[in-house]
Amino acid sequence: VNLLTRNMSGMAGPVASIIERKLTDMLKPSHLQIINESYMHSVPKNSETHFKVVVVSESFTDKKPLARHRLVNDVLKEELSSGVHALSINAFTPEQWDKGRQVDKSPNCMGGF
Amino acid sequence: APRDVQKEIGDLVAKNKVVIFMKGVPEAPQCGFSNAVVQILRMHAVTYDAHNVLVDEELRQGIKDFSSWPTIPQVYIEGEFIGGCDILLQMHQTGELIEELQKVGIKSALMDPEDEKK
Numbered sequence: 001v002n003l004l005t006r007n008m009s010g011m012a013g014p015v016a017s018i019i020e021r022k023l024t025d026m027l028k029p030s031h032l033q034i035i036n037e038s039y040m041h042s043v044p045k046n047s048e049t050h051f052k053v054v055v056v057s058e059s060f061t062d063k064k065p066l067a068r069h070r071l072v073n074d075v076l077k078e079e080l081s082s083g084v085h086a087l088s089i090n091a092f093t094p095e096q097w098d099k100g101r102q103v104d105k106s107p108n109c110m111g112g113f
Numbered sequence: 114a115p116r117d118v119q120k121e122i123g124d125l126v127a128k129n130k131v132v133i134f135m136k137g138v139p140e141a142p143q144c145g146f147s148n149a150v151v152q153i154l155r156m157h158a159v160t161y162d163a164h165n166v167l168v169d170e171e172l173r174q175g176i177k178d179f180s181s182w183p184t185i186p187q188v189y190i191e192g193e194f195i196g197g198c199d200i201l202l203q204m205h206q207t208g209e210l211i212e213e214l215q216k217v218g219i220k221s222a223l224m225d226p227e228d229e230k231k
Contacts, residue, residue: 040145065203066196073183080183086146087184089199104202112136112143112167 015048015083019076023055026075030094031056033103037088041109052088052106056097065091085113118175126189130217131161134176135186139163146198147186153205157214158222191217 012020016034023032033054038047053072060068068091073080080087090103126132131154137143139151154161166173166185173185180187180194188195190213195201204210211221 065200066194069196069200070181077183085184088146104199107145107149107198110137110143110145110148 013048022075027057027059029055029057037106042111050086054090054103056092056094060091060093118171119179122175122179126192129162130191131159132189133161134164134166136167138165149198150186150201153201
């Protein structure tokens with residue numbers, strides 16, 4: 001099930017859509033959640049600068065957390081070097097996800113950019 | 114002479130066992146993710162060097178190139194890139210951070226007295 005957050009007008013932003021497509025194509029996730037957290041930060045409304053992604057994929061098997069994050073970073077290299085400014089990654093194998101791993105709550109903005 | 118940021122960073126991460134690159138300073142973080150790193154390190158009572166990328170644009174880009182890591186904050190332990198906020202938080206929750214610190218001779222304030230005997 002893919003969950004893509006939609007903004008006020010009911011549409012997922014262009015960046016969120018690209019992120020969804022790239023992660024789906026490259027990591028073949030069994031579960032994927034893309035959350036635009038820009039609203040939690042000091043950026044204009046409808047920004048697509050801060051995201052949290054929850055990715056459940058076999059691609060992460062036998063990979064330590066850092067390696068998993070680098071894999072996701074690599075897939076989203078272009079976005080991270082243009083508008084996306086922060087990326088919170090929760091990367092699980094299907095086994096870990098089924099056991100009920102928790103997605104952490106992102107910290108509050110503290111004003112800087 | 115022109116600034117060699119990569120060399121500078123290489124020197125910075127070698128200067129102390131724990132080195133972080135963050136937004137703001139530990140006494141006044143300017144980013145929730147940077148603050149999370151500061152708070153975790155505070156719980157473990159770790160002393161560390163902190164570098165504020167908000168006052169140094171070349172450092173801000175340079176550290177991303179150096180680590181091949183696109184975001185701030187960034188944590189180094191003994192010259193090795195550990196990760197950002199998510200990873201540090203995960204390591205903190207699993208107890209792995211205590212182990213990593215112990216490996217480099219730092220006794221975390223959260224270390225179980227039983228484990229000290231190991």
